[in-house]
Amino acid sequence: MDAVDVAIVGGGAVGAACARAAAARGLQVAVFEPGPDPAAASPASAGLLAAQIEPTDDALLALSVRARDLYEPLAPALAETTGIDIGFWRAGIASFAFDDAAVDRLKEGAGRQRQAGLRCDWLEGDEVWERWPGAAPDCRGALFAPEDGAVDPQALTRACLADARRLGAALRVEQVATIETVNGRASGVVTRAGKTPAAHVVLAAGVWAPQIAGLPRPLPVEPVRGQMAATAWPAGTPAAVFYHDRGYVLSRGGDALLGSTMEHAGFECRVTNEGLAQIFRGAVRLLPALLNQAVQRMWAGLRPVTPDGRPIVGPDPDVERLWYAAGHGRSGILLAALTGEIIADLVTKGETDVDISALRVDRLKPQAMNSHKP
Numbered sequence: 001m002d003a004v005d006v007a008i009v010g011g012g013a014v015g016a017a018c019a020r021a022a023a024a025r026g027l028q029v030a031v032f033e034p035g036p037d038p039a040a041a042s043p044a045s046a047g048l049l050a051a052q053i054e055p056t057d058d059a060l061l062a063l064s065v066r067a068r069d070l071y072e073p074l075a076p077a078l079a080e081t082t083g084i085d086i087g088f089w090r091a092g093i094a095s096f097a098f099d100d101a102a103v104d105r106l107k108e109g110a111g112r113q114r115q116a117g118l119r120c121d122w123l124e125g126d127e128v129w130e131r132w133p134g135a136a137p138d139c140r141g142a143l144f145a146p147e148d149g150a151v152d153p154q155a156l157t158r159a160c161l162a163d164a165r166r167l168g169a170a171l172r173v174e175q176v177a178t179i180e181t182v183n184g185r186a187s188g189v190v191t192r193a194g195k196t197p198a199a200h201v202v203l204a205a206g207v208w209a210p211q212i213a214g215l216p217r218p219l220p221v222e223p224v225r226g227q228m229a230a231t232a233w234p235a236g237t238p239a240a241v242f243y244h245d246r247g248y249v250l251s252r253g254g255d256a257l258l259g260s261t262m263e264h265a266g267f268e269c270r271v272t273n274e275g276l277a278q279i280f281r282g283a284v285r286l287l288p289a290l291l292n293q294a295v296q297r298m299w300a301g302l303r304p305v306t307p308d309g310r311p312i313v314g315p316d317p318d319v320e321r322l323w324y325a326a327g328h329g330r331s332g333i334l335l336a337a338l339t340g341e342i343i344a345d346l347v348t349k350g351e352t353d354v355d356i357s358a359l360r361v362d363r364l365k366p367q368a369m370n371s372h373k374p
């Protein structure tokens with residue numbers, strides 16, 4: 001096989017974004033993607049850009065906000081070069097409080113975010129009902145992050161892959177069995193069709209990343225199942241994204257997407273009555289008008305989750321030119337575009353202006369890895 005500059009293992013949202021960013025820097029890229037696997041995370045995702053909403057890990061907040069803001073220029077750029085609309089929507093996410101503890105936590109969170117220079121509001125209950133009539137009638141208020149939003153994850157992946165190909169990247173419909181290294185340096189990938197020599201290898205294989213042979217260390221990435229369902233969005237309610245600690249609902253193209261569960265069920269990717277019950281209970285509490293809507297479809301996917309919930313992005317400390325773009329957990333769509341930029345900068349310049357010290361692979365010690373095996 002012809003040698004490439006960069007072999008990317010996995011063509012989900014993260015691999016696709018890495019491919020696009022690397023190809024945009026003039027590198028010869030090959031993306032290896034046999035599927036997508038029916039259990040893959042990206043096609044199943046809700047696509048929330050919930051940088052200021054998801055439980056805040058201070059190490060991730062600045063990174064997440066920067067990642068979210070990248071979609072503002074990326075969405076029109078991809079529309080222009082590929083004709084694909086990635087559904088970028090930025091009218092804010094409201095996180096509702098239903099008890100005193102949540103009021104305290106969210107108010108404090110909103111204050112902390114404002115101190116950090118971010119736009120973030122606390123809405124009292126009557127402000128919530130005025131803005132979104134019919135929403136969460138028993139809520140006690142909401143944190144509102146006006147710059148958060150959503151993208152359509154399937155369109156995002158498709159658009160990044162299409163743009164990467166336009167820029168010269170090859171899409172290889174093959175499963176990588178082994179990452180090869182020679183003298184402490186990544187040298188290529190092996191599939192059933194043979195070896196493709198590569199100057200750099202990027203591992204972006206979602207929950208399957210740890211299974212690839214030739215890795216210099218065990219990767220503590222585990223599948224956490226998320227179930228979702230779709231109904232029609234109730235007429236008369238303005239398009240919105242509502243969130244609370246037991247679920248969320250977002251409008252996309254006339255549908256209401258209801259999510260999601262966090263289940264340790266190994267690689268079993270299926271929809272269950274229990275999961276659906278949890279999703280529907282959570283969503284109906286946020287928007288009771290959903291009760292009368294017909295269920296249209298339901299699905300599940302496996303999030304690649306690390307023990308501390310942060311992704312693994314950056315170099316392997318022992319094997320040169322092996323780069324990780326893995327373990328993005330609940331936020332892989334939010335972080336995909338930024339991950340692509342980081343990896344492309346590392347590959348071309350050996351450095352990135354993003355602080356990725358909290359994302360290093362060797363922060364995860366072997367004991368922690370073993371204790372989290374399924």
Ligand SMILES: Cc1cc2nc3c(=O)[nH]c(=O)nc-3n(C[C@H](O)[C@H](O)[C@H](O)COP(=O)(O)OP(=O)(O)OC[C@H]3O[C@@H](n4cnc5c(N)ncnc54)[C@H](O)[C@@H]3O)c2cc1C
Binds near residue numbers: 177
């Ligand atoms: C229900 C649900 C809701 C979610 N909601 C959100 C959200 O609102 N916002 C957000 O930011 N994130 C969300 N996420 C998380 C997000 O979807 C993931 O973090 C992200 O999609 C991970 O992308 P990935 O490319 O790493 O993995 P994947 O999308 O799983 O892609 C990995 C790819 O690697 C391929 N592959 C596997 N093995 C090999 C191999 N040996 N060789 C080559 N290719 C291989 C697979 O076929 C697959 O296509 C959600 C996830 C789920 C499941």
